[in-house]
Amino acid sequence: MSDLKHNVKKDYPSLVSEDLMLLVADGDKIAFTCLINRHQDAVFRLIYRFFGKEEEANDLAQEVFVRIWRSSKNYTSTSKFTTWLYTITANVCKSEARSLWRRNIWLIGSFWNSGDNDIREAVSPVLSPEDAAIHAEQNRLVLAAIESLPPNQRLAVVLRRYEELSYQEIAAVIGCSVAAVEALLVRAKVNLQKKLLPQKK
Amino acid sequence: MNKSSPLSLNCRTVRKKLSAFEDREISSALRFRIEAHLAACSDCQQALADLHHLWRALEDAIPTQPQPDFSHKIMRKINEQPKPRIFNWIRALDLMFPAPIALAAMVVLGLVVGGWMGRTAMEDNMMVTAPQRQSVTLEALDVFAPTPKGSLAQGYLLLVSDATQVK
Numbered sequence: 001m002s003d004l005k006h007n008v009k010k011d012y013p014s015l016v017s018e019d020l021m022l023l024v025a026d027g028d029k030i031a032f033t034c035l036i037n038r039h040q041d042a043v044f045r046l047i048y049r050f051f052g053k054e055e056e057a058n059d060l061a062q063e064v065f066v067r068i069w070r071s072s073k074n075y076t077s078t079s080k081f082t083t084w085l086y087t088i089t090a091n092v093c094k095s096e097a098r099s100l101w102r103r104n105i106w107l108i109g110s111f112w113n114s115g116d117n118d119i120r121e122a123v124s125p126v127l128s129p130e131d132a133a134i135h136a137e138q139n140r141l142v143l144a145a146i147e148s149l150p151p152n153q154r155l156a157v158v159l160r161r162y163e164e165l166s167y168q169e170i171a172a173v174i175g176c177s178v179a180a181v182e183a184l185l186v187r188a189k190v191n192l193q194k195k196l197l198p199q200k201k
Numbered sequence: 202m203n204k205s206s207p208l209s210l211n212c213r214t215v216r217k218k219l220s221a222f223e224d225r226e227i228s229s230a231l232r233f234r235i236e237a238h239l240a241a242c243s244d245c246q247q248a249l250a251d252l253h254h255l256w257r258a259l260e261d262a263i264p265t266q267p268q269p270d271f272s273h274k275i276m277r278k279i280n281e282q283p284k285p286r287i288f289n290w291i292r293a294l295d296l297m298f299p300a301p302i303a304l305a306a307m308v309v310l311g312l313v314v315g316g317w318m319g320r321t322a323m324e325d326n327m328m329v330t331a332p333q334r335q336s337v338t339l340e341a342l343d344v345f346a347p348t349p350k351g352s353l354a355q356g357y358l359l360l361v362s363d364a365t366q367v368k
Binding site: 032057 | 217260261264271272274276
């Protein structure tokens, strides 16, 4: 790492995220921009799947990176950067989900929002309008089913299914044992089966 | 599934481990035992197929991406001078009283206010004099009569009685 710090001309894109993070801890904003560009999609996807709202996902993903910058001194090179990143993202999601104000505002908003949130239709140029509508409806159902799960089950499913984390990594992110992750996923899958599979039959 | 050997698993145990089995998160020894069970148990095979089906059903394409100026917004927030910390009462209340407690508090408040209003109304009612109260009670009981006041039946009776008096 000392080589990294003293090397005047750094090839940022070639550095692994852990090394970039150590530079960020020294106040290197170029390294931080590089980290944002590398991980913004993953953070956004996780939050979007957690809340199902684009605006919320953008705001909270920004909040995650601001927290990373502010707590960069706490990062230790022994821990994997993505685990640390997902832990901060999970904490932001859980604290937001607990917020009484957020729930109240959404409850009031749902009266004139017709319950569709802002889940957009993914219109693909390849699909016909009918297929695109079916696809968008399926996306909406999947997001709504995931959103109906309790926060920890939701996190476990999203981290496993979409981010492809191992049980060990999910346990580190959520802050529980591997056995607890297994139990969370079993319960989450049962709940999702009840919501999604009857409609498919 | 009949137990064929001491190492064989029953359906209940297999179902508990099926999710981890599908995620390839179990030891090879347990995987081998589950595979042996699945080869002989059609119900558990179906349960595994349902899990596969669910995992495929969760396939989705996120139609949105972070905003184009995402990193610029973050850098702007970071470059802003840190504002002096002001104690946020709303946030503190929010943390102190999560939704279930707030709802319970609202229910208790509703009961207290409702009880107080009911008591006040009762006191007002007590101020009514005894004959007034008696007439109100008799009028209320009139609804059980065969020809209540103001009903069609009563109107008919009055008409008939008037007609007979004229004769």
